[in-house]
Structures are given as structure tokens and as C-alpha cells.
Amino acid sequence: MVEGLLTKGYSVNVFDIRKGFENDKVQFFLGDLCRKEDLVPALEGVMVAFHCASPAPSSDNRQLFYKVNYMGTKTVIEACIEAGVQKLVLTSSASVVFEGRDIKNGTEDLPYAKKPIDYYTETKILQEKEVLSASDPEKNFFTTAIRPHGIFGPRDPQLVPILIQAAKSGKMKFMIGDGKNLVDFTFVENVVHGHILAAEHLHRDSPLCGKAFHITNDEPVPFWEFMSRILTGLNYDDPKYHIPYWLAYYLALLLSLVVLLLSPLFVIKPTFTPMRVALAGTFHYYSCERAKRDMNYKPLVSLDEALQRTVQSYPHLCQAK
Template identity: 65%
Template sequence: MATRVRPSSKRCAVIGGSGFLGRHLVEKLVDRGYTVSVFDIRQSYELPGVTFHQGDLCDKQALLLAMKDVSLVFHCASPAPASDDRRLFERVNIEGTRTVIQACNEAGVQKLVLTSSASVVFEGTDVKNGGEDLPYAKKPIDYYTQTKIQQEKSRTFLGLSFVSQLVLEAFDEGKGLLTVAIRPHGIFGPRDPQLVPILVDSARKGKMRFIIGDGTNVVDFTYVENVVHGHILAAERLRPGSPICGKPYHITNDEPVRFWDFMSEVLVGLGYAAPRYHLPYAVVYGLALLLWLLALILRPLVSFKPTFTPMRVALAGTHHYYSCERAKRDLGYKPLVSLKEGIARTVQSYPHLRRGA
């Protein structure tokens, strides 16, 4: 009987490796001596020592090619939260994740690290120093959050309550696929295609003059290098018997800041005026909810996307910051880049978005 060759611990696959977080993760893994296979629907860059595989996340055979001789998989593929496309979120975050797990089992992958989100416990009301023991949002206020909850709580991911015969055959230890979820919040940094470009576009259109609420709400923003650091720490500590198996971990900069102070620092750093006029939170949220419902009702007839969704308004006007004490204790996590330094690096990386550029 042929002996099964165990994949090298330094060979890994990054699903969604062409995205914002994925690319930063791939670069850091290469720096740490990993051989990396990237799977994504597109290839957005080239990097020595990295193999790219293009394909559909729901295509198991395509995934298997990317997972050949791989022991570790990072799954950080997800549509942008702002897309508000329910079918796309379901296909990628639920169906795609199910296919990833099936492919991992068939390929003999030992460890799977999921990029989740702290938003899985956020319902649009204040969360202050929230821990991982908070219950999942019962009434998630956007499709991204709804499908992220389903992705994470699925019995095929966290809290594995069953081990299929296929997994038993794949691993000598009989432990099955080891899993852990990383829950970052408010990721930002160089090459971010969402936060800074959208912020600048809004400023150029005169839409960043207003503060939603009284402006005192405190939130977490997390520099992308710190999120990558949390992923790699989790992967390197994920082993049979480890206390991190099947658990979620918040990863933040551990420096909660006023939401509008952060936005103002980025805007001013790029040459734009800081917001200064206040709008009542309840009024703006109610209007956003009304527009969102109207868009939903009219979708079969006409398509339009409101600028402010209920989730965006809630994120801008409520407290939502999270404890990463569990990550400090179990992963040895400590942010590598301070919030101040992260903002400075981010602003410097967008010279083309400066006012007058």
C-alpha cells in the first residue's frame, strides 16, 4: 500500500489572494519563507515564488489544483460589504466556503484559517469592548453580516461536531480538519479599494461635511498588517489539542478611536476638510432604512443603490469596538503597527487621491 506523503507545513494556499487583505497576506507569507498558491477569480499582480490559479470559488476541481501538496489554507475571499448583492454574498460566503471545506478534506489539508468579521455580533446598536462570547446578531442589518454569520457558525466550520470518513482517512491523527476564524474590524491600509477611495470620492462630491450623531462614538479600525499578523499567528498555533481549534478571535489595533476623528485625520491628511456639521443619528438612520426598503421593493423595475445604507449609518453613528484579550492570551497577539503610524502610511500611499492631484 502506497504511503501518503504529508504536505509540507510551509506550503499554503490563499483563497482570495488577489484581494486587498489577501495580497498583503501573501506578501508576508513569502517573507516568512512559505511557498504560496493563490486562488482567485482574477490575478491582479505577480510575485516571485507565488503560483496563481484562477477559477470560481464554487468549482471544487479548480480549488483542488490550488491545494495540491498544501497543508494550510487561508480563506479570505469575500465580496465587498458595500456591494449589497445578496445572491453574490450567498454564493461566495456560504456556497463557496462549503466547497472550500470539501476541497480541503479531499486534498488532505490539515489547517484552515477563515477571515470572518467582528460584524457577526453587530446589530446596529452599541458594542463596547465586545468579546467573542457575544451571541451572533439575531437581526443582522445587511447581507454581508447575515452570510458571514452563516459562514462562521456552520457546523462545517467552527465547532466541528462531526468528522466524516473522508477526513478520518486523510489524517493519521484522526482529528479531521483543524479550523480557526479571525474576526478583524475596520481594516484599512495601502491598496485598500474601499474605505479611502470611497471616503475621498464622497469628499470630492461634498458629502463629507456632516457628522452623523454627536461625533463621540468610539470604534475599532485595524491596520492591515496587524490583521495579517493575527492570521499567521493563528495558523502557526493551530494544531491538534490546541485551545484555539474551532474558535473565533477578534483582531484589532487595540486602540479604539472616535469614528469621526479617524475619518477627519485621513481626510485632512489628503488635503480635504474635516466634517463639522452634525445630523441627528435617528433621522439619518430612518432615512437610510426607508431608502433601502424602497430600493428592495423597486428592484424588479428599477435598480438604484442608496449612498447610505442602514449598516453604513450604524457603523458611522454607534459605538462598536472589540476586545482582543483572547487573541493576546491564546495567539500571543500584539499589534505591530500603531493606529497613528497606520494612518500615516495609508495617507502616504494615496498621492493620486490628494486634493488637487
Template identity: 40%
Template sequence: MKKKRERCGDASHTKSLFLLKTSFKLSLKDMTPEATENERWCVVTGGRGFAARHLVEMLVRYEMFSVRIADLAPAIMLDLHEENGVLDEGLRSGRVQYISADLRDKSQVVKAFQGAEVVFHMAAPDSSINNHQLQYSVNVQGTQNVIDACVDVGVKRLIYTSSPSVVFDGVHGILNGSESMAYPIKHNDSYSATKAEGEELIMKANGRKGLLTCCIRPSSIFGPGDRLLVPSLVAAARAGKSKFIIGDGNNLYDFTYVENVAHAHVCAERALASGGDVSTKAAGQAYFITNMEPIKFWEFVSQLLEGLGYERPSIKIPAFVMMPIAHLVELTYKLLGPYGMKVPQLTPSRVRLLSCSRTFDSTKAKDRLGYAPVVPLQEGIRRTIDSFSHLTAGSQSKREGPSKASRILGGGKVADTLLWKDLKQTLIAIFILISVYYNFVATGSTIVTALSKALLVASVFLFLHGILPEKIFGYTVEKIPASQFHLSKDSSEHLSLSVISSWNTTVKALRSLCQGNDWSFFFKVVFVLLALSLAGAISLHNIFVIGIPIAFIAFIVYEKKEQEIDSIVVSFKSFACKRKSDVYEKLFGSKKHD
């Protein structure tokens, strides 16, 4: 096997390389000549996941194996930072392969594992998706397929990525937990429960037709490439939600830098490959993997936020106050999830995780696997902050051009008024509307009488304003020029063309409606007419009391929460379209078949 060393300017990374090379020495020394001459393959399931990507790059960089990445996507798409890197070079040289495989289909798994010596089983659904059917089909049934495929094609070693949550009941904190802890009667969520079932399958499979297995339980992984922890923290900070601490803020946690997690998998594989007592002691076991540096959860969060330029959380909210809200959010997701709603960050299981202590003892991994962190906690935090420089407070992108709310309102004085862009103008408008309400609407006037009174007041004002001298007591009275009321020829033509265009569009629409072929258009017309009839029934009083305050609040709220509101609208549209399709199918499906 050829050995290549890549230059690296990072001293700590060079130290990591040295420790990794040292951990490989025993197994490399014991390899047979045949093994070193032949190409040796390993498979990483879920190889495009967060921790899995780091493991793949580590395996490729140190040329332990040729690596086959198995994941759901039909083809591999490299991120920008991966192009021209270790993975890109491996794919071009053939030392890295990608294969699309669904663990729920055993035939696909068998195909992916052909010729492999080792399998790192890291695939799993998003832990925040509390969907038992999905979690069970992948974490349990998929894991059974992985085991069976390993046995069928002669894989020698199987390392399973589990989770410390398999021993967490969601209620009681864990301090310095060891592998002797039993599974709880009830788990915190479906992810934890099915991970525990998958872990049991892996350990029971140890020794089956020579297959050696073990389980890795990395605690709270973080680092470059994370798509959950840091992005969600930044999103909360930008939305002003990162000020809050759930619980008393003293709960301890074991966080694990992602490179240490990859290193732990390598250590596990080397231990299983060593033979003799080392393999015997390592196989069929589960191991907690941490940075071996417990820290207060909210201190860790604060260091990340501060490093990215945001404020530290400071306001403490008891967990029992947040739980009802989290249950409501989870219920909403269950209803709207099928129609496109994004997975919420605030769930009951996450509230419990944020308020409990969770630290674990990695002594067993140290003794049996030879594991020790290669990147200290503070160094890992620094690297993570550096990797997310594009999410710092100073780099928050500003909206280019006017907001959608401003465009809806026409982008003129009306938009500036309703969006509170010009505070003086907005307050004047509110004062005028209040005056109009008390003088015309509250008196019980109809629309016609209110309009007549308004025109009367305007006429009197304009007449008095016209007869006033240009100066009164030294103050200049600005006269309203006649041009303010003059409609130019161009404006007249534009107005006429607009009216004609609207008329022609209406006639065209009526012609289409009369043909009776476009049911979709018919339902739209009916809906609009119903909406107009309802709007016509609204009194002038209600327009002022309800409509105008909503206008001054709704548009500014939409401008601030545009993405969230658009997401809800899209979800509703998807739901409505699905129901509309169902109605069409019921009404006209049978006619088509006839």
C-alpha cells in the first residue's frame, strides 16, 4: 500500500495525523502480503451525512481503504469546499466510489457491500423528525438488512454509529454515565428508541459467521459542516430568540468535535482488526465517545454565539413553561408536516435535551479501543467558529431592493406609511384616520353621507385656504398649486388605456367562462365573487375598527417574518391544491373513464 503525506500548515492537525498514524501501526504490521497488494474496500452508509463526511475524508487521506459511499441520493454532489479536495481527487482516481442505496431494500445493500472488508454503518434519519415509522424502517429494519448483507457477502467488521440517547429517558439527567446503564423503559423519542433496537441487533450479530461488530455512541457532535446546531443557533439569534436559557442553565454536557468522532470509528475498526485479546475485548460492545471535557450546555452555546458576534443567552425560562408550547408546535407539525412545513426546532424532546445534564464516561473506549480525543474542546470550538464565518452577525446579508410587502403596497407613500418607514408620515396618517372615524364613521353615517361630509369639509378647507393672504403674522402660507389637481394628457391617455385593457381582459375572461371548458377558472370566479359579496357586507365602521389597524400591523409583521409566513402560505396552497385535485377526480374522473 502506498503512503502519501499531505502538507498541512495547521500544527494541531499535524498532531492529529501523528496520533492516527500511531493507532494504525499495530494492524498495518500484521497485514499479510496478499492483503497489502490487493485493493481493500470499506463502505460508509449515510456517507454524505455530517460526521460520515469527515470519516470518509479521514479514511481517504490516510489511505487505509478504498472507500465506497452509500447514500440515498441518485448521484453525489460535492459542496464547493469539497471540490478539488481529498474527496474530489479520490472520486477521480477511483479510490472513492459512490453508490445510491436505500437501506430498506436489502438487494441494494448487498450490491453496495460487494467486495467490502469493513462497513461503517452511519446512516440514520434526522433525529429531530419524531416519525416512528420512518425511524423504525431505517434504524431497525435497515440495520437488520445491513447485518444480513454483511454476512451474505463476507464483510469482516461492522461498526455501528449509535447515540447516547439510547440510555436517556427524557426526564432524568445523566452524569458521567457508563456503558453499564440499561436502556430505559420509555425513551425520549422515536429516534432514541429505534437506535436502541438497532444497537441490540448489532451487538447480537457479533460473531455471526465471523463478523465482528461494535457500537459507537458519540455525544453531541459539533464542528465544520454541521447543518443543525450552529445554523439553528444563528437563526435563533437573528430572530431575537437566542436571549433565552431553558432551565436553570447549570446542566452539564459532553460535546464531541466531529474529527474526534471520525477518529473513534477508525480506532474501533483497528481494534476489531487487531486479532487476539484486543479484538475479543472490543467486539460486541458499545462505547461512549466524548471530548472528555464536560462543559455547561449554555456556556458552550454562549461561546459559539459570542464567537460569531451574537449576544450570550441571559434570560432563564423554566422547562415546564416551555413544554406546553413545544407540544403545541409538535402538534402543528404533525398536521402540516405532510404539506411542506419545515421540521420545527422547538419540540418536547428538544426542550428536555436542553434542560437536562448529559455527560458520559469514555474510559471503556480509551481502554479497549485506544481512543483519545485528537482535537481539544476549545480548539474544536475555534475551528467551528472559523468555519461558519459566513454566518457572523456582521455578515448578515441585507435584503436587496424593496421587500415583498413594499412591492405589494406599490413602493410609494402608502408603503412608507403602512410599513412605518417614515414615522412622522405614519403618525400623521393615523391621526387623520382617527379624526375621520370620530367625525364621520362613529356618528353612524352611511358611505354616501360620509363621503359627502368629507367633500364638504375639503371644499370649505380649500376655499378658506385660497382666500388667505400669502403671509399671516410673518408666516408664509403655502398655496396649493392648480397643477396638483391637473390631469395631464399623458396621464389621461395612460388612465384610458388602463381602463380599456381592464375591460378587454374582463370580456376575454367572460368569453372563456361562457365556453364552459375551464373548471378551474370557473371556481376562481366563484371564489372572487363570494369574497366581494362578503366584503360588500362589511360596514364602514368595521373597516375602520378592524381593517385599518390590521393594515398598519399586518404589513410590518409580514416584512419582518416574510419567510415564515410564506412557508405557511405554501403549506396551505399545497393542502388546497391536493384537496382541489381530489374534488376534480371525484367530479370528472368517472366521466373520463366512460
């Protein structure tokens, strides 16, 4: 986000709990997202705020999710209004409408999930509702939410490193389902492009006000094909064996019940969960038509180029042959 904004000539302030990178063109502000007095100095004189902060989805700290994603977002809104910020663009998630069942070319009109797949998603729903309802022309304050899906790219600390770790431990020999389920994956530069377009098109009487928008690569791909291209690109074997979806789901459900029963005695963090089975074995891809219409969105980087650039950026994870 920072690099994309600087490339377009914008001046940038960054607020974070710690300084995660060096850039002499950026003014850094450190503090607690939930403390308005920490936030306001970073927002003074700012026209647009991008709210991208969240604990990693892989965390199991429910209290932290609620504090950052919900309470922190309420504080961000209050601080923006107090500092005179005119536009707030939220990084939301397409998972806010996903309940573990197939979604094919889903639109933004789908209802929020009544049974979210995890607590991260549950708090992202609360967060998005809070931001979109805060759009208020009388206060000269306009909000929108970007819903990316399956973000990946160079320097990603989540998807690729976790996938390679699973391959090293022998957990990537099996694919769940028949391997035909289509999923959206979105290159990080396209996600950034969507955010910046949203900020540039957000204004009084704009169709973006108080609305959410899917941003993807607009190229749904079989889930296991995508995973295989990363694995083989880094010299690992792709999955060869199929497990029926229903069998994998009920095995994961049974395991989660066993973990729940044993939780008073042992601390166990299973990686084979019903949520992960659903993500790997169902269709979940989304329409970008609203973003194309209302903010002229078009992906800048194709999926083929994005995969190539991503794999090439991880030479340290490449297995010697």
C-alpha cells in the first residue's frame, strides 16, 4: 500500500504498533490502535485513511481479534472524524459472506454469514458493518470497504511459507475433493490498486459511499491447481491422492470435538480443521462487476505473471533437487 501510494505521488503517514519497515519518504507514528490519543496525530492533515490493521487470520486469540478488528475500528472512525479525515477505506474480506458452502461468482449483495467460518471472520463482519454505517455526508465523512480474497505475492508471510512448511512435514500429499473447485486468489498489487481506486472515486454522492466491493484477480482457478503451481515452482511434489470432501470434513469435525474434550487437560492446536477443509474443498469465487462499474477496476497483473513473480521471490524456500 505504501509503495503504491508513493509511486502515484501521494505523501504517506503510517500508523502501526511497531516500525515494520524503513522508508525515508514516510512519516511513521507508533501507538495502540485502540487509543484515540495515539491515532489522532497520525491523521491530522490527512484526507484519506486506509485501515488495513488486523491480527493474522491464523491467530487463535479471540480477545485480540475483538479488540483490534472491532473496538480498534470504532476508535479509528472516531479519530478520523476528530482529525477531519474525509475518506476511510477499509481492508475487509470476501469471507464475510462465506459459511463453508459453495459461492460461485458471488456478488456484494450476498448477506453476511450467520455462521462465520472462524472468529477472525466474525470480527471482520462487525468491523465492516461499523465502517460502512459511519459514512455521513453531514460530517463530510465518506467510507467504503474493499473485500479481497486469497491475497498472495512477494514478501507474503502467510500463504506461501505456511504451504511450504506443510509440504516439508509431508502434509501436502492429499487433495480434498475432486480438485475442480474454483477459488479466487488475488495478487497483492491488484489489491493495492483496488484500494487506491476506491479512495480516488470516493466522494459525496459517489456510489462507493457506505458500500463494499470485491477485488480479486478476476480469474477463478482450481484451488489445488494454484497450490500445485506454487509447490512445483519451488521443487516440491504436488498432491497426488484424493480424499472425498465429505470424508475430510467429518474427520476434521470429529478431530475438533476430540480437541474440545481434551482441552481441559492438553493444549492442542490442530491444523486439520473443518474451516480449512471448507476453504480447500468448496467453490468460493466472487464477481468484480461492481468494482469495474463504479471505480473502473481492472487487475493490473495477471494470475500467471503473479504466480511467476511470487515463486521467484522465495529462492530461500526452494527445495534443492
